[in-house]
Amino acid sequence: xxxxxxxxxxxxxxxxxxxxxxxxxxxxxxxxxxxxxxxxxxxxxxxxxxxxxxxxxxxxxxxxxxxxxxxxxxxxxxxxxxxxxxxxxxxxxxxxxxxxxxxxxxxxxxxxxxxxxxxxxxxxxxxxxxxxxxxxxxxxxxxxxxxxxxxxxxxxxxxxxxxxxxxxxxxxxxxxxxxxxxxxxxxxxxxxxxxxxxxxxxxxxxxxxxxxxxxxxxxxxxxxxxxxxxxxxxxxxxxxxxxxxxxxxxxxxxxxxxxxxxxxxxxxxxxxxxxxxxxxxxxxxxxxxxxxxxxxxxxxxxxxxxxxxxxxxxxxxxxxxxxxxxxxxxxxxxxxxxxxxxxxxxxxxxxxxxxxxxxxxxxxxxxxxxxxxxxxxxxxxxxxxxxxxxxxxxxxxxxxxxxxxxxxxxxxxxxxxxxxxxxxxxxxxxxxxxxxxxxxxxxxxxxxxxxxxxxxxxxxxxxxxxxxxxxxxxxxxxxxxxxxxxxxxxxxxxxxxxxxxxxxxxxxxxxxxxxxxxxxxxxxxxxxxxxxxxxxxxxxxxxxxxxxxxxxxxxxxxxxxxxxxxxxxxxxxxxxxxxxxxxxxxxxxxxxxxxxxxxxxxxxxxxxxxxxxxxxxxxxxxxxxxxxxxxxxxxxxxxxxxxxxxxxxxxxxxxxxxxxxxxxxxxxxxxxxx
Numbered sequence: 001x002x003x004x005x006x007x008x009x010x011x012x013x014x015x016x017x018x019x020x021x022x023x024x025x026x027x028x029x030x031x032x033x034x035x036x037x038x039x040x041x042x043x044x045x046x047x048x049x050x051x052x053x054x055x056x057x058x059x060x061x062x063x064x065x066x067x068x069x070x071x072x073x074x075x076x077x078x079x080x081x082x083x084x085x086x087x088x089x090x091x092x093x094x095x096x097x098x099x100x101x102x103x104x105x106x107x108x109x110x111x112x113x114x115x116x117x118x119x120x121x122x123x124x125x126x127x128x129x130x131x132x133x134x135x136x137x138x139x140x141x142x143x144x145x146x147x148x149x150x151x152x153x154x155x156x157x158x159x160x161x162x163x164x165x166x167x168x169x170x171x172x173x174x175x176x177x178x179x180x181x182x183x184x185x186x187x188x189x190x191x192x193x194x195x196x197x198x199x200x201x202x203x204x205x206x207x208x209x210x211x212x213x214x215x216x217x218x219x220x221x222x223x224x225x226x227x228x229x230x231x232x233x234x235x236x237x238x239x240x241x242x243x244x245x246x247x248x249x250x251x252x253x254x255x256x257x258x259x260x261x262x263x264x265x266x267x268x269x270x271x272x273x274x275x276x277x278x279x280x281x282x283x284x285x286x287x288x289x290x291x292x293x294x295x296x297x298x299x300x301x302x303x304x305x306x307x308x309x310x311x312x313x314x315x316x317x318x319x320x321x322x323x324x325x326x327x328x329x330x331x332x333x334x335x336x337x338x339x340x341x342x343x344x345x346x347x348x349x350x351x352x353x354x355x356x357x358x359x360x361x362x363x364x365x366x367x368x369x370x371x372x373x374x375x376x377x378x379x380x381x382x383x384x385x386x387x388x389x390x391x392x393x394x395x396x397x398x399x400x401x402x403x404x405x406x407x408x409x410x411x412x413x414x415x416x417x418x419x420x421x422x423x424x425x426x427x428x429x430x431x432x433x434x435x436x437x438x439x440x441x442x443x444x445x446x447x448x449x450x451x452x453x454x455x456x457x458x459x460x461x462x463x464x465x466x467x468x469x470x471x472x473x474x475x476x477x478x479x480x481x482x483x484x485x486x487x488x489x490x491x492x493x494x495x496x497x498x499x500x501x502x503x504x505x506x507x508x509x510x511x512x513x514x515x516x517x518x519x520x521x522x523x524x525x526x527x528x529x530x531x532x533x534x535x536x537x538x539x540x541x542x543x544x545x546x547x548x549x550x551x552x553x554x555x556x557x558x559x560x561x562x563x564x565x566x567x568x569x570x571x572x573x574x575x576x577x578x579x580x581x582x583x584x585x586x587x588x589x590x591x592x593x594x595x596x597x598x599x600x601x602x603x604x605x606x607x608x609x610x611x612x613x614x615x616x617x618x619x620x621x622x623x624x625x626x627x628x629x630x631x632x633x634x635x636x637x638x639x640x641x642x643x644x645x646x647x648x649x650x651x652x653x654x655x656x657x658x659x660x661x662x663x664x665x666x667x668x669x670x671x672x673x674x
Contacts, residue, residue, distance in 0.1 A: 003026070003027055003028040004027050004028070004050040004051070004122055005027065005028045005029075005030060005048050005049045005050060006023060006027045006028070006029050006030070006049065006050065006051045006052070006053060006118065007029075007030050007031075007032060007038065007041060007042070007049050007051070007052045007053070008020060008029055008030070008031050008032070008053045009031075009032045009034075009035065009037075009038040009052060009053065009054045009055055009058070009063070009066065010031075010033075010053075010055040010058070010084065011033055011034055011055065011057075011058040011059060012055075013033070015055065015084070015107070016031045016033075018109060019053055019084070019109065019114065022109065022111045022114050022115060023114070023115065023118060026115075026119075027050075027118070030049075034058045034059055034060045034061065035058050035060060035061030035062055035063065035065050035066040036060040036061045038052070038054070038061075038066055039061065039066060039069055039070075042070070042075055042079070043073075046075050046078070046079055047078075049079060050079075050080075050122050050125070051079070051080050051081075051082065051118060051121060051122055052079060052080070052081045052082070053082050053084050053105075053118075054066060054067070054081050054082070054083055054084060054101075055083075055084050055085060056083060056084075056085040056092065056096070057085065063083060063085070063096070064095060064096070064099060067081065067096065067099035067100060067101060068099060070100070071099060071100055071593070072592060072593060072595070073592040073593045074592060074593020074594055074595075075593070076099075076100040076556070077555070077556060077559045077564060077567055077593065077594075078559075078564050078567075080102040080103075080121050080122070080125050081100065081101050081102055082101065082102055082103045082104070082105055082117060082118065082121060083096045083101045083103070083104045083105070084105050084107065085104075085105075085106070085107065086106065086107040086108075100556065102121055103117050103121055105117060166301075167297055167298075167301060168203075168204045170293075170297040170301075170345055171203050171204070171206065171290065171293045171294055171297055172200050172201075172203050172204060173341070173344055173345065174292075174293035174296055174297065174341055174345075175199060175200055175203045175289050175290055175293045176196070176200050177333075177337045177340060177341050177344075178289045178292065178293060178330060178333050178334065178337065179191065179196050179199060179200070179289060180196070180580045181333035181336050181337050182285075182289070182329065182330065182333050183196075183580070183581060183612065183616055184580065184581060184582075184583065185329060185332065185333060185336075186329055186612075187608050187611060187612040187615075188281075188329070189285045190615055191285070191616075192615070192616070192618060192619030193573070193577050193616065193619040193621075194253075194619040194620050195253075195257075195619070198253050198254055198257050199257055199261075199286045199289070199290075201254060202254055202257040202258040202260075202261050202286065203261060203286075203290045203293065205239070205243075205258045205261065205262060206239075206261045206262060206265050206290050206294060207235065207239070207262075207294075208239040208242060208243075208258075208262060209234070209235035209236055209237065209238035209239025209240070209241075209242065209262055210235045210238075210239075211238075212234070212235065212238040212242075213231065213232060213234070213235050213238075214231070217231055217232055218232075233266070233274050233275065236262060236263055236264070236265065236266055236274065236275050237263065237275050239262035239263070240259050240262045240263035242262075243255055243258055243259045243262060244259060257286050260284040260286050260287050261284075261286050261287050261290045263275065263276075263287070264276070264278060264283050264284060264287035264291075265287045265290045265291040265294060266291065267279075267283045267287065267288075267291070268291075268324040268325045268326070269283070269288075269324075269325040269326050269327050269328075270324075270325035272324065272325065273291075273324065281327075288326070288327050288330060289330060291326070292318070292326050292327075292330050292331075292334065295318060295323050295324075296314055296315075296318060296334070296341075297345075299313070299314035299317060299318075299323070300314045300345070311338070311341075311342045311345075315334065315335075315338055318331070318334065319331055319334075319335070399411075399412040399415055400412065400415060409424075410423060410424050411423050411424075518589070518590040520568060520571060520572065520590070521571055521572055521574075521575035521590050522575065523575055523578070523579075523588050523589050523590045523596070524587065524588065524589040524590075525589060525590065525591065543601050543602075543603075544601070544602050544603065544606070544634070544635065545599060545600065545601055545602075545634075545635040546599070546600045546602065546606045546610075546632055546633065546634045546635065547597065547598070547599055547600075547632070547633050547635070547642075547645045547646060547648075547649045548597070548598040548599075548600065548610065548613075548630055548631065548632045548633075548649060548664075549591075549595065549596070549597050549630070549631050549646065549649040549650050549652075549653050550595070550596055550598075550614075550617070550628045550629060550630035550631070550653065550664070551593070551594045551595045551596070551628065551629060551653070552570065552571075552574060552594040552626065552627075552628055553626075553627045553628060553629055553657075553661040553662055554627075554661075555567065555570070555593075555594040558570055558624045561624075562622070562623070562624060566622070566624070569621065569622075570594075570621050570624060570626060571590070571594060573621050573626070574594075574596065574617060574626070574628070575588075575590065575596075577616050577617050577619075578596065578598070578613075578617065580616070581612065581613045581616035581617070582598060582600075582613060583601075585601045586598060586599065586600050586601060587599040597646075597649075598613070606632070606634060610630075610632055610664060614628070614630055614664050618662065627661065627662035628662070629653060629656040629657045629661050629662065629663060629664070630652075630653060630656060630663075630664035630665075631648075631649045631650060631651065631652030631653030631654070631655065631656055631664070631665055631666075631667065632649060632652060632664060632665070632666045632667065633645050633648040633649040633652060633666070633667035634666070634667075648667040648671075649667060651667060651671045651672070652665045652666060652667040652671060653665075655671055
């Protein structure tokens with residue numbers, strides 16, 4: 001079983017040696033002689049360690065400097081630190097805790113105390129990660145159940161109405177595209193990410209009132225009479241009244257939003273809709289967007305009373321006013337997103353059904369009551385086998401399964417055909433030709449990967465060169481281990497994939513791209529931002545630019561309360577909101593920890609752009625109330641040094657945080673004096 005790794009940081013070799021001797025039997029210890037060396041190790045290999053033992057008084061960078069840097073880069077969020085010092089002043093201890101230290105050990109060392117605190121800290125962090133996983137699973141199940149109930153209810157209406165089973169899905173998809181296009185285009189509608197999510201879910205209930213309409217009217221193949229149409233129009237009020245009667249849930253955001261959509265999604269911009277004759281922005285934006293999505297999908301779908309129009313015909317009919325008047329801004333959004341909407345709605349329905357079946361199978365396997373650990377593992381493996389075969393065909397990735405006890409490798413059928421090798425491969429001892437097919441070091445390379453895995457770190461990836469079909473090619477190897485339920489060290493199976501990088505030149509290009517990208521969010525990192533800025537400034541010297549730096553308020557508390565997996569989810573959510581709210585010519589980067597950077601290109605006034613982006617970043621993520629603090633600086637001179645711009649933006653950021661967080665501030669010279 002792989003030992004947990006500890007980094008011991010102390011300028012005294014004697015102190016390092018004593019601590020290592022106390023811990024070597026149970027842990028694998030690595031040493032650093034000063035803070036600078038420790039940070040160098042952590043920047044490249046932080047994921048290898050379970051704990052840092054950190055001295056305070058050291059040359060170059062002391063313990064507080066190391067803690068501050070770990071805070072700035074976000075390392076402190078995932079890696080516990082125990083301070084080690086002979087300093088007993090309460091101010092020193094208090095400062096260590098303020099900077100994120102988990103515990104404090106005094107010199108001279110007591111072996112039993114050192115051992116117990118180290119074990120307790122590692123155990124508590126592991127326990128917290130497991131607990132967070134359980135809680136996240138429960139929350140996800142609750143959210144899935146809520147969404148499922150909305151889907152069931154809306155599909156009941158669909159089946160009565162004789163509409164396509166995809167209508168609800170299509171309306172939700174179009175609604176989401178239009179909402180995101182709208183917040184990128186204008187600051188008129190203040191929509192948070194949470195509100196966007198609620199509108200998307202509530203859109204599924206837009207026609208729920210049709211449950212109260214006679215089937216003969218709903219499914220009449222010909223044109224409705226005036227009396228029949230008057231009866232049909234009542235569905236908007238019927239749906240709204242149904243929701244309003246839910247006294248216990250009336251104030252719930254989903255119910256309130258669904259009420260707006262049910263009642264007013266047939267209102268029109270010029271006031272000629274029904275039931276209330278609202279016009280313009282008297283109509284809630286949620287109802288405006290769902291109305292447009294509903295009309296588009298109705299035009300492009302077959303109905304009992306008409307054949308489907310093509311997407312291009314539907315777009316033309318809407319833009320020319322043949323289906324009633326819509327918000328001009330929304331019509332622009334439809335034009336902007338038309339190609340993406342058309343592509344998304346044309347995806348194979350059977351693919352969605354297969355994915356849903358796989359997800360249901362996984363849920364049944366994972367939550368099977370009374371299953372023993374081995375039975376549960378077998379079910380999970382069956383699920384993974386089904387999943388990787390399915391996705392290999394869809395994504396054209398070379399996927400494989402490696403069974404450790406049997407030393408047996410099974411390629412996906414697509415992967416085996418692509419590589420020109422048998423689908424089932426055994427260790428070279430039983431298959432001498434294997435070394436010719438995959439290279440002599442393939443199985444030994446797998447073993448090296450496996451030694452780096454643990455239940456807490458089940459995924460590993462690296463680039464390697466393999467001999468395939470008589471020639472050496474670069475591959476990105478991505479592997480994920482499946483462990484028994486009690487986290488025993490015997491790995492039952494490894495599911496992975498090989499992504500062909502074609503040749504050495506392409507491989508180096510891929511590696512270069514990875515080196516300038518943040519692996520968690522996919523945004524540019526600090527190095528990548530610098531390179532892109534040089535290109536941008538050289539290519540468009542006449543443009544105006546502004547630099548914004550922001551970080552997540554109370555991010556450490558989110559990690560402490562909900563766990564580090566949730567912290568990663570928050571960072572990914574911030575990244576997604578950032579991409580959706582900025583323009584294609586803006587640069588977005590994660591420059592460390594929970595700190596992000598945006599470089600805006602603009603022509604007139606930057607202030608409304610900053611206000612819109614700032615609003616889009618704030619809004620709850622699960623139980624966490626996500627807010628950010630932001631500092632902004634405008635480039636006042638052509639060729640202005642980016643390092644200086646970043647310093648000024650950083651200064652404005654800290655002024656915003658000192659002013660109470662959840663705000664943004666522009667740089668001015670008065671900040672230099674604060």
